[in-house]
Amino acid sequence: MGGYVAMNRILTALVLALMLTACAETASDSSEGDGAMERSAISTEGLPPESERLATERRLQLERSVDQWFLAYQQQEFSKADGLATHLEQYVNNHLAAIERDVQTSSPRFRKVAAAALGFSGKEEVVPVLIGALKDPFQDVVLASLLSLWRLSLSGVKVPAQPVAPLLGHSVADIRSNAAMVLAHAVTPADKDLFLPLTSAMEDEDAGVRLHAAVALGALGEPDAVPFLVKALDDPKALVRIRSAYALGRIGSRAAVPALIDHLDDPNNDVSKAIHKALQTITGQKIPRLKHEWKNYWKENA
Template structure:
């Protein structure tokens, strides 16, 4: 739809139409779209305002300048939507506006402003010394909100200061440890723990021993541990404790230590207890340091499956080609939990996993080939298409099935011809997955062949072919899809209803209304009625838009 029409719909009296226009602009994702969306921030409907803010946040950086220019003339209350949007975008252009509204009457708005200032402060701190003046102003605003009369505002401000991690704010947070509200005291304690400055240790020790609230005492104890002088070695030993709370605390503290914790943790990988080896592998994975690979890689062959599981998960977090190469071997593990975790870890490593997966495509084990193909499909790596096309000719049906699925996920049009060929495969599931993949490719060339499959003997093939025709959008499919409403299979009838909605066949509305009627007026099962109602909603909206849009 032209941008002009979308902008016109933004002024429609119907909130649903305005919401639809907002979603259309979000999909455009351009600065021009953002320039229109900013005006919806003043929409009278709160749900439309929230939708516009979410759309601007999704557009990201291109939305920053239009938003700043629009907000420069803002008059009245901010509400919560604008501060939340400024925080998500982390745009420094909104700093002045937020600081001007620290006295908003609604505490929810002031809390949102505190969170936004915290996000913007983090961005300013990362940007370097050039923004020191702006950062100082943002911190001053947060300190003002820390002294707010409403606890929820104080808590939000404390959380933001804790994330910022500036030791200069410790004194103000220490003052809030005397607040009457235990939730405020706990927020101040947690912020001090995150900042980690030793000047807070004495006050935290007192709170850990004497505060009347158990939640505050627990938070103070944890914060004190995070800034104490205990050695990494003692933390590593604590990781082997039988007490779950101790292990959790030790893990959190080790993660704060970073690289210095890697070598002591590798020592635990040699311990005889499987639980200790697993805990150490988990901690090393969270640290994500390649220096641990020499110690982790051999444990992919550990005799305990629980250890192997922890190790493959850890390797998925350490972005290095050696991780991917070793995980490629783990994909053949006899324990399905381990092999499944290895596949997930390879997917997490992204491009690093592509070459190792290519190597597995020639494995004599069909199950290994299937897992490698599945990973490549989820990675959507376009360079894998030619190799996956070979998988469509594999003698094992399951390999052909997964190859078709992967090609559909990757979405490269060069796969169309080969997928059309296996629509005649002897295996019904192969035919069904080929139809599904062709639907994802949305290639018009597939239309006629898919029409042949609408008469397939397999319910799954018929259903997938009909859905694919709906996604492709060739109007020649309409009579075939309409005829399928009378198919003996519930799944096929549901697919036909979905395809009619996808094809925008508003003429089907009366038929779908009849299918959605309650028993005994319509004997169709609940699933058919549910799908019919969903399709009706789509088609009726389309018809309304058509009626409102003059023909050109």
């Protein structure tokens, strides 16, 4: 599965590329004449004043560091990227209040950078700031905020699913995909009201949306999701089929067994392995990855 993990890292980097390279504003974007959003203010009481020159230097430094991290991931230099992430975590937490303020009041360019940086903080306290930034009129800021919420959820920070779910219906595919990616880690069995938007997302034209929606449905654990995940076993994208198989295994409904057996001979070896694992998980059987043996088992134990 090492190759699959690497592939996931590459997909994540590609999503981040859209966030970092779109709308290349000039440094003059640091001015406030671009219609920065009016949002709930972050308290600056007790903070030392920061000159505009120092603020711009800090923002540019942060932008360079985030770009370096992205390039390392893009080039699959994962050790380098991990080292940069460690230093980014320290830098972000040393300037946390100022970066939170930038998400709300800076230019679009630096709102995007600040939103991307907060994901390195590992702090639950930044979640409300990022949730608020999901309403930003600039798509890059929304993309960055979603990616940071995803990073935080991976580090164990609790991210609420409900404020993210409406973005599954966004007109921009990359925003829908990033939203689904957050939900894949944020959804819990308590989020039953997300069943309909997640099953609708399984029909999305974007493969990234379908892939992450399948993971979220597995986390939701609702047996009624089985028909939607079974249908996805015929998805043209192998990663969608893999994640759908794992989701079926996680839900654990025996209603999925006949379809899993039918798809056990998927031409993609990784898909076939995922389907086999799901069958073993659901049935508790250690039958080899042979379709005829599973058919015989099911004939006797359906």
